[in-house]
Every structure is written in C-alpha cells, then in structure tokens.
Amino acid sequence: MKRLLSLCLLSFVLAIALASCNFNANTLGAGDIVVASKDFTEQDILGEMLAQQIEDSTHLTVTRRPRLGGTFVCHSAILAGQIDAYIEYTGTAFTGILEQKPIDDPQVVHQKVKQAYAEQFKLEVMPSLGFENTFAMIIRGEDAKRYNIQTLSEATKYTPQWRGGFGYEFLEREDGFPGLAKTYGMSFARPPQIMDLGLIYRALIQKQVDMVAGNSTDGQIARLGLVVLDDDKQYFPPYEAAPIVRKETLEKYPQLKAAINQLSGKITADEMRQLNNLVEGELQDIKVVVQEFRKSKGL
Secondary structure, three states: OHHHHHHHHHHHHHHHHHHHOOOOOOOOOOOOEEEEEEOOHHHHHHHHHHHHHHHHHOOOOEEEEEEEEOHHHHHHHHHOOOOOEEEEEHHHHHHHHOOOOOOOOHHHHHHHHHHHHHHHHOEEEOOOOOOEOOEEEEEEHHHHHHHOOOEHHHHOOOHHHOOEEEOHHHHHOOOOHHHHHHHHOOOOOOOOEEOOOOOHHHHHHOOOOOEEEEEOOOOHHHHOOEEEOEOOOOOOOOOEEEEEEEHHHHHHOOHHHHHHHOOOOOOOHHHHHHHHHHHHOOOOOHHHHHHHHHHHOOO
C-alpha cells in the first residue's frame, strides 16, 4: 500500500510539473532547439554549456529551460517532445529509467543505455562529457575525525544514533536509499527526512541531520570541510554525464550532432567541482563561467 501511495504521489507530481511546463517552442516564437536541465546547480551549468555549444557551433537558436524538474520530469518532457535535449547520468538512466540492476562497468552501462534509449524511446545517447557524478554519502568532517570513519561500512556502526536527510529521488530510486540500506545493513534513529537538495548541506552543517546524500562533484564538499564516505561495497553504479537528444531533432538539424560531440571528454570531475564552486561558492554568473571554461578548452 505504501508503494502504491508513493507511485500515486509521484504520478500526481509529474502531472503537475509537466502541466506547468506545457509549452510549445514554435508557438512561443522561441529557438530552434529547447535545452532543459534538472533542478540543481551542476545541471544549470551543463544545460548552459550545451546551449552555448549549439549556438556557437551552428546557426541554430536555443531556448533554455533550466530547473525543469527531476529525472522523471525531464525524461517525460523529452519523450513528449516538449524539450529536445538535456544532460543525463548513465547510472540514473540505467537504474532509474530502465529499472535495471546496477552494473559497475561504465562502458557497458553507457552502451546498454544507448541501445535501450534508441530502441524504446527514439533518443540518442551522446558520448560522455568526460566525468562521473556519483551519489556521495556525506558527513561532517569533525564526525569523521571523532569516530575515525572513512567508509560506509564503518559509518553503519553509528547510523542507528544518527539522522539522515535525503532528496525525494534518492529515497525512491532503485539505486537509492532502499538498496543502500539493504547492502550495508544501515538504519537511522528515525526515518530519513525528505529534503530539498539545495538545503542538505546547510542542514548538515547546522546539525539538523548527520548524514546526507549529495553529488560527488558538489563544490561545497571541500569548502565546508565535509567528508565523502567510501562506497567500499561498490553499491553505486557509474554515473557518466552524457547529452540525451531526440533522434527526430538530430535528423531535422544534422549539424547538431557534430556540434554536441565536440563536448565529448572535455570535462573532468575536478573541473566540474571547480565550476560548481565558482557558481555556488563565489556566486559567479553561470553564462560567464561557461563562456570562460569553453574558451579554455578551445571550444
């Protein structure tokens, strides 16, 4: 019954979210291509990266749809033809969308996602941008030092006295908290709180929670003295960042594929953390940050 209620709630949220973004680029007189992003800073940067790359490498114009929603909202929007492209993480596509069991080989995951997306959804999975952004289980640096904790297995001894704070997706996904808790035998003092991803680090620093699920490329981790616990049982699958584009759009604009492929392998995990920190930590303008990065890469 609980799972049924969760599915009903998710369907309702998706319906509201899609209704709120129910637009038609042509009727709005917008650009040739609609590029969307999920609802966190790294996605804002990558969406802008994709948009600038298209605009500077072709004669196409781009309408930007930042912070469209979570994984399932973006996936539903691209299937409905409401957007043309966004950046997805291969592990998320493999486990969250295709509902497959996690695999730890990045190339195998990418190839399986590419084949399945082409056959089932008529979507093109482009080559990886060059970095992986995996889930990161994070605690305060002072706690890691006090308890001498470096791995998730070691942390499991203390979590029955801790409070967890996680995003909605992480609590619901096949590759999220349920599987993690089962793999490590992890439990908390009370059910983990559902938190907005933009608030999890503040909640951790203010000791409202003791463990959060963030992203390995988040700029705040080093800046706030936090510690990412080692996934010593290799529970999480690889999450390479890769553009997803409608095949119909690629056929309509053949120049698009070559333009996007120029981004292949251009961003390392360290560079992504630096870009996230420039926007979140130093509050620099996303468009300027992206322009400077692309310039440094000769794009």
